[in-house]
Amino acid sequence: MKICSTCNKEVADNFVEFRCPSCGKAPIIRCFHCRKTAKAYKCPECGFEGP
Ligand SMILES: [Zn+2]
Numbered sequence: 001m002k003i004c005s006t007c008n009k010e011v012a013d014n015f016v017e018f019r020c021p022s023c024g025k026a027p028i029i030r031c032f033h034c035r036k037t038a039k040a041y042k043c044p045e046c047g048f049e050g051p
């Protein structure tokens with residue numbers, strides 16, 4: 001089970017996963033909706049916030 005890093009909702013498919021561009025450690029997961037609306041995410045490791 002994966003959770004969107006922005007809205008904290010469970011994602012099934014239609015999501016993207018990548019590592020934090022700042023620390024390169026924490027995986028960031030964004031659901032389709034948050035990606036489409038370009039909502040900000042926050043890295044749980046380093047606190048980096050990005051689009
Ligand atoms: Zn989301």
Ligand SMILES: [Zn+2]
Pocket residue numbers: 020021022023024025026043044045046047048
């Ligand atoms: Zn980070």
